[in-house]
Amino acid sequence: MQAEIITIGDEILIGQIVDTNSAFIGKEFNKVGISIYQITSIQDEKSHILQALKEAEANADIIIITGGLGPTKDDITKHTICEYFNDTLVEDKAVLKHVEQIFSKFSSSPLLEVNKQQALVPSKAHVLKNYNGTAPGMWLEKNGKVFVSLPGVPYEMKALITEQVIPKLREQFKFPFIMHKTILTYGRGESALAEHISKWEEDLPHFIKLAYLPSLGRVRLRLSGKSSDKKLLETEINNQINLLLPQIEDIFVGFEDEASIEALIGNKLSQEGKTLAIAESCTGGRIAQSFTAIAGASNYFKGSVVTYATSSKVKVLNVPQVVIDKHSVVSKEVAEAMANNVRELFNTDYAISTTGNAGPSKGDSDAEVGTVWIGIATKDEVFSEVFNFGTLREKVIGRATSKAFEMLLKEI
Amino acid sequence: MQAEIITIGDEILIGQIVDTNSAFIGKEFNKVGISIYQITSIQDEKSHILQALKEAEANADIIIITGGLGPTKDDITKHTICEYFNDTLVEDKAVLKHVEQIFSKFSSSPLLEVNKQQALVPSKAHVLKNYNGTAPGMWLEKNGKVFVSLPGVPYEMKALITEQVIPKLREQFKFPFIMHKTILTYGRGESALAEHISKWEEDLPHFIKLAYLPSLGRVRLRLSGKSSDKKLLETEINNQINLLLPQIEDIFVGFEDEASIEALIGNKLSQEGKTLAIAESCTGGRIAQSFTAIAGASNYFKGSVVTYATSSKVKVLNVPQVVIDKHSVVSKEVAEAMANNVRELFNTDYAISTTGNAGPSKGDSDAEVGTVWIGIATKDEVFSEVFNFGTLREKVIGRATSKAFEMLLKEI
Numbered sequence: 126m127q128a129e130i131i132t133i134g135d136e137i138l139i140g141q142i143v144d145t146n147s148a149f150i151g152k153e154f155n156k157v158g159i160s161i162y163q164i165t166s167i168q169d170e171k172s173h174i175l176q177a178l179k180e181a182e183a184n185a186d187i188i189i190i191t192g193g194l195g196p197t198k199d200d201i202t203k204h205t206i207c208e209y210f211n212d213t214l215v216e217d218k219a220v221l222k223h224v225e226q227i228f229s230k231f232s233s234s235p236l237l238e239v240n241k242q243q244a245l246v247p248s249k250a251h252v253l254k255n256y257n258g259t260a261p262g263m264w265l266e267k268n269g270k271v272f273v274s275l276p277g278v279p280y281e282m283k284a285l286i287t288e289q290v291i292p293k294l295r296e297q298f299k300f301p302f303i304m305h306k307t308i309l310t311y312g313r314g315e316s317a318l319a320e321h322i323s324k325w326e327e328d329l330p331h332f333i334k335l336a337y338l339p340s341l342g343r344v345r346l347r348l349s350g351k352s353s354d355k356k357l358l359e360t361e362i363n364n365q366i367n368l369l370l371p372q373i374e375d376i377f378v379g380f381e382d383e384a385s386i387e388a389l390i391g392n393k394l395s396q397e398g399k400t401l402a403i404a405e406s407c408t409g410g411r412i413a414q415s416f417t418a419i420a421g422a423s424n425y426f427k428g429s430v431v432t433y434a435t436s437s438k439v440k441v442l443n444v445p446q447v448v449i450d451k452h453s454v455v456s457k458e459v460a461e462a463m464a465n466n467v468r469e470l471f472n473t474d475y476a477i478s479t480t481g482n483a484g485p486s487k488g489d490s491d492a493e494v495g496t497v498w499i500g501i502a503t504k505d506e507v508f509s510e511v512f513n514f515g516t517l518r519e520k521v522i523g524r525a526t527s528k529a530f531e532m533l534l535k536e537i
Numbered sequence: 538m539q540a541e542i543i544t545i546g547d548e549i550l551i552g553q554i555v556d557t558n559s560a561f562i563g564k565e566f567n568k569v570g571i572s573i574y575q576i577t578s579i580q581d582e583k584s585h586i587l588q589a590l591k592e593a594e595a596n597a598d599i600i601i602i603t604g605g606l607g608p609t610k611d612d613i614t615k616h617t618i619c620e621y622f623n624d625t626l627v628e629d630k631a632v633l634k635h636v637e638q639i640f641s642k643f644s645s646s647p648l649l650e651v652n653k654q655q656a657l658v659p660s661k662a663h664v665l666k667n668y669n670g671t672a673p674g675m676w677l678e679k680n681g682k683v684f685v686s687l688p689g690v691p692y693e694m695k696a697l698i699t700e701q702v703i704p705k706l707r708e709q710f711k712f713p714f715i716m717h718k719t720i721l722t723y724g725r726g727e728s729a730l731a732e733h734i735s736k737w738e739e740d741l742p743h744f745i746k747l748a749y750l751p752s753l754g755r756v757r758l759r760l761s762g763k764s765s766d767k768k769l770l771e772t773e774i775n776n777q778i779n780l781l782l783p784q785i786e787d788i789f790v791g792f793e794d795e796a797s798i799e800a801l802i803g804n805k806l807s808q809e810g811k812t813l814a815i816a817e818s819c820t821g822g823r824i825a826q827s828f829t830a831i832a833g834a835s836n837y838f839k840g841s842v843v844t845y846a847t848s849s850k851v852k853v854l855n856v857p858q859v860v861i862d863k864h865s866v867v868s869k870e871v872a873e874a875m876a877n878n879v880r881e882l883f884n885t886d887y888a889i890s891t892t893g894n895a896g897p898s899k900g901d902s903d904a905e906v907g908t909v910w911i912g913i914a915t916k917d918e919v920f921s922e923v924f925n926f927g928t929l930r931e932k933v934i935g936r937a938t939s940k941a942f943e944m945l946l947k948e949i
Contacts, residue, residue, distance in 0.1 A: 136750055138573040139717060140564030141759070143557050147578070152552030161550040163585075166559070166576035169748075173575075180592075196728040197749045198738065234729035257927075278752070280932050305551060316608040316651045326610065336581075337609045338548055340690070347553070403843075409829025410822035413843045417821020420897050420930055428849040430842045431815075431825045437840040437883050471849050485832050515669070518832055520692045 126300060127162040128154055129185035131177050133192040133202050134277060137166045146191050146282055153286055158300030159187065160351070169193055174205045178272070186270055187294065189286075192277030194260035196239040203245070203263075206274055210265055212247040217261070220244040220252060224259045253289045257281045262289065271297070302355040306362050307338075308346040308369070309386060310376040311531050315339040318346075318373070325369055330361060343527065345381060378534055386530045387415045393537055394425035394475075401533075402471035403429035404442055404463040406454075407481040407497055411526045427471040432463070435489040438480075442466045455480050455492035457500075460509040464500035475537065476502040477529050478509075483521040497525045501532050538712060539574040540566055541597035543589050545604040545614050546689060549578045558603050558694055565698055570712030571599065572763070581605055586617045590684070598682055599706065601698075604689030606672035608651040615657070615675075618686055622677055624659040629673070632656040632664060636671045665701045669693045674701065683709070714767040718774050719750075720758040720781070721798060722788040723943050727751040730758075730785070737781055742773060755939065757793060790946055798942045799827045805949055806837035806887075813945075814883035815841035816854055816875040818866075819893035819909055823938045839883040844875070847901045850892075854878045867892050867904035869912075872921040876912035887949065888914040889941050890921075895933040909937045913944050 130150055136142045147164045154161060162185050167173050174193075181188045193202030207214055221244035228236040243259045246252055253262030253273075260276040262285045273290055275282045294300075310318065315337050319326070326335055332352060338345040348365060352358040370377060379389045394401055403413050413429040416422050432438040435454050439446050444462045452458040460480050468476035481497030482488050494516050500509035510532065514524040542562055548554045559576045566573060574597050579585045586605075593600045605614030619626055633656035640648040655671045658664055665674030665685075672688040674697045685702055687694045706712075722730065727749050731738070738747055744764060750757040760777060764770040782789060791801045806813055815825050825841040828834050844850040847866050851858050856874045864870040872892050880888035893909030894902060906928050912921035922944065926936040 135746075135748060135761070136759070137560070138563050138576065139567045139761070140560040140562070141717075141719070141750070143555060143560045144576075145555050148549070148552040148555040150552070151550050155551045162580070163589075164550065164556075164576075164578035168574070177575075195749060195751065197731045199746070199748045234726045237728050237732050239728045239731065280927075280929050305553075307553070316649050317647065319609045319651060320649050334547075334611070336547060336611045337607060338553070339607065347548070349547070349551070409834065409838075410825030410841060410843070411829075413822030414826045417823075417843070417845065418931075418934065420895075422821065423845055426821075427846040428842065428844045428853060429822060430840065430853070431822070431829070432840045433829065433835055434839040434883075440884075441840060441842070441882060470853060471846075472852075488835055515692075517669075517692050517696075519830075522830065 126187070126298060127160050127185045128187035128189060129162050129181040130164045131181060131188065131190045132164070132166045132277070133169060133174060133190065135168050138168060146277065146279055149279070149283055150189055150286055153291060155303050155305065157291055157295060158303050158351075159294070160303065169199055169201055171201060171205050171208075174202065175209055178206070178209050182267070182270055188270065188272045189290070190272065190274045191282055194274065194276045196243055196259070202274060203247075206263070206265070206272070207247045210247055210249055210267065212249050214245040215248045217244050217246050217252050219254070220246065220261045223254065227259055253285055255281055255285060257284055264293065301351050301353045302358055303349070303351045304358050304362055305347055305349045306366060307348075307381045308366070308373075309343065309378045309381045309389075310346065310373055311343045311378050313344065313376045315344050318344055318376070322369065322372055325365075325372060329365060332358075333362060333365060343531070378531070385415075386527075386534060388419050390530060390534055390537065391416060391419055391422060391425060395421065397537075399475060399537065400425050400427050400471075400473040402427050402467045402473040402476045404467035404476065404478040405429060405431045406433060406438070406463070406479055407483040408479045408522055408525050408529070409433065409483075411522055412477060412479070412529055415526060427473050430467060430470075438463065442470070453490045453492065455482055455490040455496055455498060457498055457509050457511065460498035460500035461502070461507045464502035464509070465507050468502045474504060475533065477533055478502070479525055479529060481521070481525060483518045484516055485518060495521050497521065499525065499529050499532060501536055503536060538599070538710060539572050539597045540599040540601060541574050541593040542576045543593060543600065543602045544576070544578045544689070545581060545586060545602065547580050550580055558689065558691055561691070561695055562601055562698055565703060567715050567717065569703055569707060570715045570763075571706070572715065581611055581613055583613060583617050583620075586614065587621055590618070590621050594679070594682055600682065600684045601702070602684065602686045603694055606686065606688045608655055608671070614686060615659075618675070618677070618684070619659045622659055622661055622679065624661050626657040627660045629656050629658050629664050631666070632658065632673045635666065639671055665697055667693055667697060669696055676702075676705065713763050713765045714770055715761070715763050716770050716774055717759055717761045718778060719760075719793045720778070720785075721755065721790045721793045721801075722758065722785060723755045723790050725756065725788045727756050730756055730788070734781065734784055737777075737784060741777060744770075745774060745777060755943070790943070797827075798939075798946060800831055802942060802946055802949065803828060803831060803834060803837060807833065809949075811887060811949065812837050812839050812883075812885040814839050814879045814885040814888045816879035816888065816890040817841060817843045818845060818850070818875070818891055819895040820891045820934055820937050820941070821845065821895075823934055824889060824891070824941055827938065839885050842879060842882075850875065854882070865902045865904065867894055867902040867908055867910060869910055869921050869923065872910035872912035873914070873919045876914035876921070877919050880914045886916060887945065889945055890914070891937055891941060893933070893937060895930045896928055897930060907933050909933065911937065911941050911944060913948055915948060
């Protein structure tokens with residue numbers, strides 16, 4: 126049983142927004158055993174929506190449509206779906222009441238005719254109540270296939286998917302079991318790793334698939350399987366991992382099922398009751414932000430500083446001006462002073478520091494664009510390494526962040 | 538003339554990564570007059586890739602394929618494209634040399650047979666040299682249609698698109714002119730705004746399309762047009778904007794063409810020679826990171842602190858313990874002390890502060906999850922506002938960040 130996701134909205138096609146909705150739906154569906162066959166992003170245009178619905182109906186059993194349900198004229202999804210189902214729109218009393226309540230409670234704007242029209246739904250639709258907004262979700266069926274139309278606002282869509290769509294799908298269908306297990310490795314290239322484990326890869330059972338996911342200095346290995354026999358699948362994937370681990374001992378850093386490397390670090394620090402502070406220069410807050418995006422960060426993360434200007438390294442972090450003058454602001458000495466001093470400032474067990482030049486032009490130092498010193502301080506020692514991450518700003522910030530995680534994870 | 542983007546990789550369909558490549562390509566193509574008809578994300582699976590290529594060939598003139606070009610066994614794009622074109626793979630000497638150079642220069646791993654295979658390309662392909670990686674881009678043509686296969690690694694793909702694919706497309710075809718102009722408004726809901734400007738919207742010429750893009754407290758209005766007559770289009774879009782602006786004077790904050798609101802703020806501060814510091818609690822570095830992601834941030838951004846733990850608000854930012862005890866850590870008094878003190882610490886013209894509870898559980902305060910105080914300090918004054926952004930962590934952090942930008946933009 127397969128699903129297709131159709132996301133509707135010119136803003137995706139012209140690159141004004143990134144489609145994060147599909148990734149969320151893909152992940153949640155996989156957890157309950159529904160594979161995604163295809164994701165299709167199309168314009169707010171009637172004939173194209175009709176064509177996409179038809180193609181999806183041919184390829185998939187469950188079709189999830191997001192976007193185009195707003196109250197304004199460019200939102201045409203509802204009318205088009207109605208046409209696809211040869212249906213007419215009728216007013217849903219419960220939705221109308223909900224819209225009225227939202228406006229009386231939260232809105233400073235008056236309730237308008239267009240807002241009331243949010244209560245119009247195809248007569249054949251089962252309405253999914255949207256507790257976080259005015260546009261309801263709509264569930265329709267045709268020839269044994271399920272079509273669900275959802276608003277495109279991410280948090281409205283997410284709540285509808287987890288609280289209503291998935292439970293209702295599981296009531297109606299029986300799904301196989303899908304399992305992914307992702308192994309995080311650092312420090313060896315994709316092809317060298319593949320060569321090294323080729324014998325193991327060849328011997329994988331046919332229902333387990335291996336994928337290599339290289340990015341910014343690390344390679345993730347994802348094992349995926351699908352089976353109606355949950356126990357068999359779990360046993361076999363775990364067996365294969367037990368065969369693999371001794372072969373990659375030197376580069377293995379952990380499993381990433383739900384978790385990113387920053388979550389792994391956070392969990393480990395929390396469990397051990399250790400704390401972390403960060404001093405960032407060229408990474409500009411990205412490292413702190415990666416940790417604090419995850420709930421529970423306050424268990425180990427005390428705080429951080431971004432000392433972007435050279436003067437603030439001196440004033441806020443007490444990096445001696447003479448050290449900067451002698452070694453330049455992008456140097457081992459400054460990175461280590463930043464790590465030491467931020468650890469003391471926030472009184473933590475560990476600290477990370479970055480100082481470098483993310484480009485595009487040179488800053489307060491003669492260091493080449495892309496040069497980054499990363500420092501790690503503990504209660505007993507401080508050390509640092511230097512890297513060159515190339516000339517693309519986005520890549521420099523991303524790789525420096527990733528490398529800092531790697532260095533800290535090795536230390537804790 | 539229209540393009541379709543096909544992204545290949547199970548990691549997109551299972552939600553392991555978000556497809557940011559398509560948004561980038563959509564944006565860059567739009568700038569030079571190429572519309573994206575559809576974005577299709579599919580599995581690393583031969584028959585599905587063949588089907589997608591066939592459908593794209595029927596719908597579009599330019600087909601951009603990303604992903605699946607790595608050296609490992611799960612990467613099957615190249616062989617499948619070869620099959621689609623009834624072609625065979627041949628070794629490209631220049632690519633082989635490039636791969637050898639990359640390995641001798643940057644890699645600690647030995648050059649393996651699989652790496653050398655990166656130099657195999659379809660005999661009919663024009664090779665696009667990938668200066669940032671080992672997998673070359675490939676340009677093929679069939680029945681007047683262009684197919685371009687690119688690696689999925691974002692920075693490799695981006696350089697190939699801007700430096701090689703777009704210039705070559707512009708050599709070969711003449712594209713119409715596409716113009717988008719996006720107006721940023723704050724403080725009025727989508728439907729109330731639509732009602733207010735409905736007369737203006739009705740009178741728009743047929744070749745100009747209006748879209749409403751509501752998100753987290755703001756509505757963006759996007760005018761889009763396409764024409765072979767660049768001057769006519771520019772004149773008409775600007776005319777329409779001049780008609781609109783007087784009607785939305787009270788909620789208009791700026792234009793967002795390339796720029797996000799943080800870029801608008803950054804430009805304004807840079808032009809006026811003013812500086813900014815930030816003290817974040819619940820937003821955890823997100824505000825600083827949004828500014829520093831944009832090149833040129835060092836012109837106005839001096840630095841920031843994330844005082845996540847209550848103790849670090851006292852120690853690092855000198856917020857008096859007695860103020861915290863009396864008013865709680867999530868309070869007007871603490872937000873304003875943070876803004877004042879971080880402004881003084883970094884010696885800047887402006888400062889932003891946030892203190893709140895992003896959830897999921899309550900922190901060092903009795904404040905409800907979702908409560909956030911945002912403070913703004915200037916050389917002359919300090920003020921703050923309180924908000925409740927709901928119970929979803931991601932939404933609280935995102936809306937607090939967005940609201941902080943809005944408050945600062947009004948002030949500068």
